[in-house]
Each structure stands twice: as structure tokens, then as C-alpha cells.
Amino acid sequence: DAKTTQPPSMDCAEGRAANLPCNHSTISGNEYVYWYRQIHSQGPQYIIHGLKNNETNEMASLIITEDRKSSTLILPHATLRDTAVYYCIVSFSGTYKYIFGTGTRLKVLA
Amino acid sequence: EAGVAQSPRYKIIEKRQSVAFWCNPISGHATLYWYQQILGQGPKLLIQFQNNGVVDDSQLPKDRFSAERLKGVDSTLKIQPAKLEDSAVYLCASSSRLAIHPDTQYFGPGTRLTVL
Numbered sequence: 001d002a003k004t005t006q007p008p009s010m011d012c013a014e015g016r017a018a019n020l021p022c023n024h025s026t027i028s029g030n031e032y033v034y035w036y037r038q039i040h041s042q043g044p045q046y047i048i049h050g051l052k053n054n055e056t057n058e059m060a061s062l063i064i065t066e067d068r069k070s071s072t073l074i075l076p077h078a079t080l081r082d083t084a085v086y087y088c089i090v091s092f093s094g095t096y097k098y099i100f101g102t103g104t105r106l107k108v109l110a
Numbered sequence: 111e112a113g114v115a116q117s118p119r120y121k122i123i124e125k126r127q128s129v130a131f132w133c134n135p136i137s138g139h140a141t142l143y144w145y146q147q148i149l150g151q152g153p154k155l156l157i158q159f160q161n162n163g164v165v166d167d168s169q170l171p172k173d174r175f176s177a178e179r180l181k182g183v184d185s186t187l188k189i190q191p192a193k194l195e196d197s198a199v200y201l202c203a204s205s206s207r208l209a210i211h212p213d214t215q216y217f218g219p220g221t222r223l224t225v226l
Contacts, residue, residue: 032213043114043201043217044153087152096141096205096213097166100152 003027004088009105011030018075020104025069027105031092033064035073037084038103044087047073078108112136114218116202122224128190133220134183135204141165143186143215144177145201153201159185189223197225 005023012018024033032051036044048055048062051072055062061074075082087103115134130226135142140161145153156175158166161182174193179185188194199222203215211218 019125041219043203044215045215046214049211050216053116067144091213096207096215097155097158098153098215100154102150 003031003090003099004101006086006101006104007089008102009107011055011074011107011109013076014080014108014110015077016027018078018082018106018108020073020086020088020106021070022045022073023070024088024090027068027090028092031090033068033071034089034091035062036081036087036089039074039081039084044100047086066084078106080108080110082106084100112202114202114216116221117198117217118221118225119219120222121215122226123192124226125194125210126191128188129192129223130186130188131200131202131223133185133187133202133218135185135202136206138208139204139205139206139216141181141205142179143203143205145203147199147201147220149198154167156187192223192225194225197223199223 006065020099031073032049034045035048048057048060050062085105089098094104117132144156146156147153156170157164157177159179167205177187199220201220203217205215
């Protein structure tokens with residue numbers, strides 16, 4: 001079973017920040033948090049990952065709480081092309097294994 | 111850099127027929143994964159290869175599914191005979207332990223299988 005819990009769906013207005021939460025209350029010390037997204041009819045695409053520090057790249061920011069039991073993916077200025085299913089995954093470093101949940105279906109509205 | 115290639119993109123067969131899917135990972139990626147994604151669900155790992163050896167096939171229905179990666183590069187996933195419940199998207203992914211982020215997996219576009 002997946003070790004993460006995400007809301008099934010969210011809406012966001014175009015141009016606004018999209019904040020996608022993820023609960024991973026049973027995460028262990030050497031497990032990373034990964035975020036992927038899957039646009040319709042495509043394979044999942046890597047977005048970002050982190051261990052305990054906040055991370056930012058050209059696509060998004062990842063905020064991990066101090067106790068590491070939850071995280072938030074932030075898309076700072078959502079566009080219509082960000083409409084997708086977003087998956088939060090926890091994975092032991094070095095196991096190279098993912099267990100996907102059902103993700104959050106984000107719909108960006110014009 | 112070319113991504114993960116998969117073919118065919120779509121396949122329609124009747125139950126009890128056989129089908130095969132092909133995957134070519136990113137060049138140099140030693141780890142290759144096959145996932146099954148049923149409509150409305152997240153991908154489920156079927157089998158993981160490291161070079162040409164199987165690392166994990168615990169979720170592979172071995173009575174009907176088989177996979178091989180003979181030369182440690184491209185891979186084939188076969189279903190024989192197919193059942194209605196095998197209708198799904200079959201995703202291939204690859205990763206490299208030599209990469210800066212070795213756990214990051216790169217996915218192909220998938221093969222959508224419909225079993226009638």
C-alpha cells in the first residue's frame with residue numbers, strides 16, 4: 001500500500017499558486033519524498049524530491065514540515081498545462097522502488 | 111537525450127490472445143521497470159530489472175505475464191493468454207544508479223492495452 005495520503009482532486013485558478021498537500025505520517029528517517037505528475041495519455045513526469053529541507057527547481061517548490069510527516073508541492077503560477085494528476089511518493093534511498101497512490105487530480109481553470 | 115521509448119502505443123486484442131510490449135530505456139540506464147496502470151489508479155510495479163537480472167517480480171502474475179531483458183538494454187513484456195482485467199496502460203521506466211539523483215525514474219509514454 002502507498003504510504004502517502006492526498007486529496008483526490010483540487011481546482012486552481014490560472015496564474016495563481018497551486019498548493020498540493022501530501023500526508024506521509026509514517027515516513028522514516030531515510031525516506032525521500034518524491035513528486036511526479038501525469039498529464040493525460042502520458043507517462044509520469046518527475047517534478048522534484050527532498051529529504052528534509054525545502055527544495056526549489058524550475059518547475060516547483062517542495063515544502064516539508066519539520067517533523068517530515070507532511071509536505072506541500074507548490075506550483076507558483078499555475079497554467080492550463082499544469083492540469084494533471086500529481087503523485088506524492090515516499091521511497092527509501094537506494095531501493096529505487098516507488099509505490100504510487102491514487103494522486104491528486106489538479107484542474108487549472110481559465 | 112532521447113527518452114524512454116515504448117511500442118506499440120495502442121493495442122486491442124481479444125481475450126485469450128497473446129500480446130507483447132517493447133521498451134527501450136534511456137541510454138546507459140541499468141535499471142528498468144514495468145508498471146501496470148489501471149484506469150483511475152496509480153501505476154503498480156510489475157517487475158524491476160538491474161541490467162539483465164530481475165530485482166523484484168513479486169507483483170508479476172507469473173502464470174500469464176513474462177518479461178525479459180536479455181542484453182541488459184531493451185525489454186519485452188508479454189501477456190499470454192490475456193484476460194479482460196489486463197486492460198490497462200503498461201508503462202516502462204528507467205533509472206541510473208550513477209546519476210546525481212539515482213532514485214529518479216524516467217517514464218515512457220506507455221502502451222494502452224484493451225482486451226475485448
